Amino acid sequence: MLATPSDDLSLRVDHLGYRRKSPPPRPLDRASAQESLDRLLPHETIHQIARETGFVVRERTIDPVVFLWTLVLGFGIDLHRFLEELREAYVRAAELEHLACSTYYLRFTPKLSEFLRRCLQVALANLPQEPGRELDPRLKRIAEDVVIKDSSVVRLHASLATKFPATRSRKVAAGVKVDILVSVCANGPKSVALVGERTADIKTLRLGPWIKGRILLADLGYYSHRLFAKITEYEGFFVSREKENADPLFVRSLKVHRGRAIGLDGKRLSEVLPRLDRGVLDAEVELSYKRRVYSGRRSSDTLVCRLVAIWSEKDGKYHVYLTNIAPEHLSAEEVACLYSLRWEIELTFKELKTSYALDKFKTTNEHVMEALIWTALLTLVASRRLHNLVRARALPEHRERYTQLRWGKVFRRTAQNILDCLLVHLGVHPDGTSSRRSLRAMSIALTRFTLDPHINRARFREEWST
Numbered sequence: 319m320l321a322t323p324s325d326d327l328s329l330r331v332d333h334l335g336y337r338r339k340s341p342p343p344r345p346l347d348r349a350s351a352q353e354s355l356d357r358l359l360p361h362e363t364i365h366q367i368a369r370e371t372g373f374v375v376r377e378r379t380i381d382p383v384v385f386l387w388t389l390v391l392g393f394g395i396d397l398h399r400f401l402e403e404l405r406e407a408y409v410r411a412a413e414l415e416h417l418a419c420s421t422y423y424l425r426f427t428p429k430l431s432e433f434l435r436r437c438l439q440v441a442l443a444n445l446p447q448e449p450g451r452e453l454d455p456r457l458k459r460i461a462e463d464v465v466i467k468d469s470s471v472v473r474l475h476a477s478l479a480t481k482f483p484a485t486r487s488r489k490v491a492a493g494v495k496v497d498i499l500v501s502v503c504a505n506g507p508k509s510v511a512l513v514g515e516r517t518a519d520i521k522t523l524r525l526g527p528w529i530k531g532r533i534l535l536a537d538l539g540y541y542s543h544r545l546f547a548k549i550t551e552y553e554g555f556f557v558s559r560e561k562e563n564a565d566p567l568f569v570r571s572l573k574v575h576r577g578r579a580i581g582l583d584g585k586r587l588s589e590v591l592p593r594l595d596r597g598v599l600d601a602e603v604e605l606s607y608k609r610r611v612y613s614g615r616r617s618s619d620t621l622v623c624r625l626v627a628i629w630s631e632k633d634g635k636y637h638v639y640l641t642n643i644a645p646e647h648l649s650a651e652e653v654a655c656l657y658s659l660r661w662e663i664e665l666t667f668k669e670l671k672t673s674y675a676l677d678k679f680k681t682t683n684e685h686v687m688e689a690l691i692w693t694a695l696l697t698l699v700a701s702r703r704l705h706n707l708v709r710a711r712a713l714p715e716h717r718e719r720y721t722q723l724r725w726g727k728v729f730r731r732t733a734q735n736i737l738d739c740l741l742v743h744l745g746v747h748p749d750g751t752s753s754r755r756s757l758r759a760m761s762i763a764l765t766r767f768t769l770d771p772h773i774n775r776a777r778f779r780e781e782w783s784t
Contacts, residue, residue, distance in 0.1 A: 343765040344711050351704055351736065351760065352743030354448065358703045359386075359441050361744055367440070373433040379421060384412045384746060386437060389689075390696045391737040393675050393730075400679070401686075411741060426686045434692035441699045442507060450505025450706030451783040457533065457656075460647050461555060464533045464656075464782070465508060466663040467523055467540060469497040470671075471515055472691065477682045485515050496676070496691065497522045500663045502783055505709075506702035507666070510695050512688070520545065529554035533643070535660045543607035547621045550642050557657050560587075560625065560638035566603035569622060572645050573600040591627070591636060599627035599636070600650040626650040659782055665722055670698055673726035701729045704736075708764055717784065718777045719770040728768045735760040 361383045368374040368382035385408060392407045393400075405422040408414075457464065474482055474492040484491035493515040501508040513522055519539035525548050533555040536545075541561050549556045560566075568582040568590065582590060582601050590599075603625040609617050624643065627636040628650065641653050648656065670676040676694040681687050705725050709717045729736075738756035741747040 343708075343713075343716065343769060345761040345765050346708070346711070346757075349743060350707060351764070352740045354703055354707050355700060355736075355740055356743065357448075358444050358700065359437060363440055364437060367436045368433055371429050371433045371436060373425075373429045379414075379417065380425065381412055381746075382433070383744060384408065384741070385425070386434075386696075387411075387737060387740055389434075389693045390700055391733040391740075393690075393693060393697055393733075411737065411746070413747070426683065426689050428685055428688075431685060431688040431692060434689055434696065438510060438692055438696050438699065441696060441703075442509065445506050445699055445703060446501065446504040446508075448703065448706055448710075449503050450702065450709055451503050451779075453503065454782045454784070456648065456652070457782060460531075460643065461533045462503070462531045464502040464535065464659060466500045466502070466535045466660055467498075468500075468537060468660075468663045468667070469495045469513075469519055469522065469539075470667040471495055472677045474687060475680050475682045478684055478687070481684060482514065483516060494687075494691070495522075496667075496670075496695070498663065498666065500666055502659065502662065502779075504702075505706050506699055507695070512691060525549065525552060525554075527552060533557065533656075535657060537660065543605040543621060544609065546605065546623060546640065546642070547607060547619065550621065550623075555641070555643050557639060557641045557643070557653060559657070560640050564605075566605050566625060566640075568625075569602040569604055571601045572624065573598065573650070587625070587638075591638075594627070594636065597629050598650045599625070600645060601625050603640075605640075624653075626653045628654045655781060659779070662779070666698070669701075669722055669726040670694055672723075673730045674698055674701075701726060704729065704764060708768070711765075712769075714784070716769060718780050719773070720768055721770050721777070724770055725768045728763050732760050732763040735763070 364383045364386055374380055374382045388404065388408045388411050392404055401423065402419075405417060405419060408422065409417050452458075453461065453464065471485075471493045472495075473484075474494060476490045476492055478492040479490045482492040482494050484493045495513045495515050495517060497511045497513055497519075498507050499509045500506065511522060520542055523536075523540055523545070525545070529549055530553045534549060534557075536556060536558045538559055538561060541558060541564075546556055546558070565586045565588045568585050568587070571582045587603070601624070602622055605621045605623060607619060607621065609619055624641050624645070626639045626641065628639075629635075630637050637654060639653055639657055641648075643653065667676075671678075674694045674697045676691065679687065679690050681690070705720065705722070709720050712720065735756040738747065738753055739760055742749050742753045747753060
């Protein structure tokens, strides 16, 4: 009778064909997790940013390093309890006898928001230095990374509607957009911005030389022929869904079909799609667009790119994509499959909202609101750094089983142990028996409890990254 896999044991096949249990995940050693977080956001840098932003002038009552990590690793749900609990957590972490409520609460000012934003910038820059994933060889031939862009609305208290008006609402409401560019190789955000809810998605995407050698997966909120042309000019790549009202002109077919196939040359998509009876359509199309105004004039131009249509039995219709990736690099089916990596950013927002309470606060104070949003984003980046560390130490066949949503839930439950170990590493707390217990609890939780027990479950990342 075969053994049943558990959270940390799976079955492997040796060279003789016998099935045996693989070893449990390697636990984190004494300093690896703490050192990794300190490299992500060095304590010297935190002190420097605190002084530059004016968050801390003289470090007497408030230690910016302890304050920051208590916020990042002490996030809660209920705001009325949450601020008080954070104050109590800071008192325990800083080993203070007492800290007045006003001394703590009055720290939630624009200076704190700027301090947290600057710290987040440093963390985002340092996250790719210990990459969490490696692209599949098919993608590595043409690109160094895959990036995914999207935004999500965080609903705010109605009293903030004047400053943060909602886009569509039958009653008074407020909201702010959290705009994120996710890097597949870094296994986390590449850039983050807060914008008004009424800001169009496409206005938040600023292209530049950074897109060279990268593949951008964009949804219809970023659909623009001029945008696709700029990506091509910068020697980058894109994959996007085609808008239903777009009607590109076919140039030539890239796939040979037997029998009485429909001639595509010179036809529009609206003419071809209703008559199409193929599982796959792969062709070059011409897109027209307007260039930016220059010297008072606005010229027209065209872009030739690739159109892929894949029949979906589930939806009973064709899914149509645009890309500039050549067919010798990816087939039509692979282009459609690659676009499914956009699910990565959907899971990122879900992790932010379910595990790190991005939209669970109902404060009427805009400064508290902004500080908590930056804190949630910092928590996500810190979580992904440790996620990368655990995946790097795991067996290759285990790595995709450290799913992000499962990881986020365990990371949140283990946050206090992580904070205790980090404060010992930074010299704030003495290295005693309690810290060793925290290290053991953290190591077991992050390496064993986050491992998905479903060994044979298909995971969308497996085909494109390791």
